[in-house]
Amino acid sequence: MSARAEIFADIRRALGVTGREAPRRQTVEARLAHTPKGIVPARGAGGDGRQAVFRAEAERVLASVVELSNPAEIPTRIAAYLADRNLPLILRMGDDPFLAALPWQSTALAISQGPSDGSDPICLSHAFGAIAESGTLVLLSGPANPTTLNFLPETHVVVVKAADIVGNYEEIWQRLRAAFGKGAMPRTVNFITGPSRSADIGQTMQLGAHGPRELHIIVVEG
Amino acid sequence: MSPASQFVLNAHRAMHDAQLQKALYSSRAGFIAKRAKAAARLPEFEALRDAARDIKAHTLAHLDLYLEAYESKVQECGGEVHYARTPEAANAIILDICRRHKAVRVVKGKTMVGEEIGLNAALKARGIEPIETDLxxxxxxxRGEMPSHIIAPAVHLTKEQIAADFRRVHVGLPEARDLSEAAALLAEARAVLREKFLSADVGITGANFLIAETGSSIIVTNEGNGDLAETLPKVHIVLASIEKLVPTLEDAAQLMRVLARSGTGQDLSVYTTFATGPRRPGDPDGPQDYHVVLLDNGRSAMLGSEFAEVLRCIRCGACMNHCPVYQSVGGHAYGAIYSGPIGAVMTPAFIGIENAVDLPHASSLCGACESVCPVRIPLPKLLRRWREKSFERSFVPAHQRLALSFWGAFARRPLLYRVAAGAATRMLSLIAGEKGRFKALPFARSWMKTRDFPAPEGETFQAQFARRTKAHGK
Structure with missing residues (x-):
């Protein structure tokens, strides 16, 4: 008997079932099909206040947040952010169409495209969404926004549209299902809640453990 | 003899280890206060704990069916699922994958199951270099040590000890560099490990949850090390035990809301990552191969036992953080992979109660662990159950059995108990005299080395209770 068959036999013996009982199968199929929602905290209720909740929660976990009314402002604001911190005016990003359409030529930023090999100090991503409840960004893998951009740089700048901020985790599942189909997921979905940190050394919290030391979020209207 | 059978000796050593006591002291208050604050900030927290308990209980009751659903989803996405009943089988599967990819170096995200199966030793024995990347x-x-805590594996180390190890191992860096601050240690580790990430052939991570609905594995980290381990190498191996399954994304959301709050007191860890299969067409990064190794190692047997409830555990570490015994002796004293109250229940199930007789007694049964467990595992009840089992099976030493049956003879006869307790109380009170306490008593020499025993004041509890009830006219 294969290890798989033995483990299934052991589980079924322990539970006193055969695996063929129709009511059990129906229970499981129904739960997988209907994905019932559990408790959603009031903080994640959504509505008009969600952008303010998102901002407050993201700042609580030490991300910095700016809110812009016009996407055309994004390049100059990023250039100013980097200049303020004496960081080089270079930026790595994927081939996200929304980011690609921004007026980069109006700044001195040197833009390169593609995944990161670890040599890019600053990377830019466009988030699939954001979650007010916990101040979390949601990023998806793929050529538009390669996953390596999220983890290898020292500074990660993330653009999210105000309309893509939802109240809670459950709303993100709905949006993922709408975009990819029920039961399907992109290869990687990253929930990012603040910059990388560790308290493993001497029990004191330090930023920038393996991932970015700084997380700068740009919320944009339109 | 297994190290888990040496708890009393280990605990004694730990209490006299000044470095360890310093490290434990500095972490103690932090975890408790942070959890309390996080729970207070979320009015729905207690209700979410109920939901988390129910989800895990439901999944365990239907584990065979959710495993089938999960497996077919992983395969649909181009991943491979392997099953291992034993640690040896799990290691063999992982070594085989490594061999097929001619792996020389493996980077690892944090995996307690990896510790459970002795993965690092197995890799090294085959000439493969395993690198732990959680700081x-x-x-x-x-240092060649085991983790002493589920979520803070080096909580027993001071930063001075870590600095000394970095100087010893990171050769080629300037001797005179300043490693006195945690920030400098972090920067050095980041640079050393970054190079390892970029040159590794295989990345191995654990999983906090596996989602049957989508075939996804979830890891949560604060550092981002798990993400680098599952993104940069060409192969990603997820090593997880079978009870990590949850049905749907909605169910995962409930558990995510209690996991970090219970452990570190964060609302959510910095990185919660859902990985589903290998690189898709057009993906410029990510692994080309995605494997899941599912380990049983006694869990299916536990499922049918009176200890099944421990399988709800989501490894947050709250029971350790709140346990007065753990906080006094640290995780290594337990002599096993899983320490603290949860370890004291799991270890006897894994290695046999005869090899871990002391562990169910490594608790004052104060109930702090159960009061903070996000999935409401009744740890004190389960510890008591192990005590009963080990008594039934005569693993309790003869002098303790004798003392217990002596006490039991009185406790089961209320009249005899009352008379004997009254006599003993009066006698002890008489002997103690004016001082009102004892400096020495027979059978309690080591306990009394650092304490005096207060003498009874002439009346038993029952007698006082009766007198006061009468006085209140009831």
Whole structure:
């Protein structure tokens, strides 16, 4: 008997079932099909206040947040952010169409495209969404926004549209299902809640453990 | 003899280890206060704990069916699922994958199951270099130690000890560099490990949850090390035990809301990552191969036993953080992979109660662990159950059995108990005289080395209770 068959036999013996009982199968199929929602905290209720909740929660976990009314402002604001911190005016990003359409030529930023090999100090991503409840960004893998951009740089700048901020985790599942189909997921979905940190050394919290030391979020209207 | 059978000796040593006591002291208050604050900030927290308990209980009751659903989803996405009943089988599967990819170096995200199966030793024996990348795990790997805490594996180390290890191992860096601050240690580890990430052939991570609905594995980290381990190498191996299954994304959301709050007191860890299969067409990064190794190692047997409830555990570490015994002796005293109250229940199930007789007694049964467990595992009840089992099976030493049956003879006869307790109380009170306490008593020499025993004041509890009830006219 294969290890798989033995483990299934052991589980079924322990539970006193055969695996063929129709009511059990129906229970499981129904739960997988209907994905019932559990408790959603009031903080994640959504509505008009969600952008303010998102901002407050993201700042609580030490991300910095700016809110812009016009996407055309994004390049100059990023250039100013980097200049303020004496960081080089270079930026790595994927081939996200929304980011690609921004007026980069109006700044001195040197833009390169593609995944990161670890040599890019600053990377830019466009988030699939954001979650007010916990101040979390949601990023998806793929050529538009390669996953390596999220983890290898020292500074990660993330653009999210105000309309893509939802109240809670459950709303993100709905949006993922709408975009990819029920039961399907992109290869990687990253929930990012603040910059990388560790308290493993001497029990004191330090930023920038393996991932970015700084997380700068740009919320944009339109 | 297994190290788990030496708890009393280990605990004694730990209490006299000044470095360890310093490290434990500095972490103690932090975890408790942070959890309390996080729970207070979420009015729905207690209700979410109920929901989390129910989800895990439901999944365990239907584990065979959710495993089938999960497996077919992983395969649909181009991943491979392997099953291992034993640690040896799990290691063999992982070594085989490594061999097929001619792996020389493996980077690891944090995996307690990896510790459970002795993965690092198995890899090294085949000439493959395993690198722990969680900073705490890395620090203890340099010392050849086991983690002493589920989520803070190096909580027993001071930063001075870590600095000394970095100087010893990171050769080629300037001797005179300043490693006195945690920030400098972090920067050095980041640079050393970054190079390892970029040159590794295989990345191995654990999983906090596996989702049947989508075939996804979830890891949560604060550092981002798990993400680098599952993104940069060409192969990603997820090593997880079978009870990590949850049905749907909605169910995962409930558990995510209690996991970090219970452990570190964060609302959510910095990185919660859902990985589903290998690189898709057009993906410029990510692994080309995605494997899941599912380990049983006694869990299916536990499922049918009176200890099934421990399988709800989501490894947050709250029971350790709140346990007065753990906080006094640290995780290593337990002599096993899983320490603290949860370890004291799981270890006897894994290695046999005869090899871990002391562990169910490594608790004052104060109930702090159960009061903070996000999935409401009744740990004190389960510890008591192990005590009963080990008594039934005569693993309790003869003098303790004798003392217990002596006490039992009185406790089961209320009249005899009352008379004997009254006599003993009066006698002890008489002997103690004016001082009102004893400096020495027979059978309690070691306990009395550091304490005096207060003498009874002439009346038993029952007698006082009766007198006061009468006085209140009831």
């Amino acid at each position: 705490g795990e890395y620090a203890i790997q340099l």
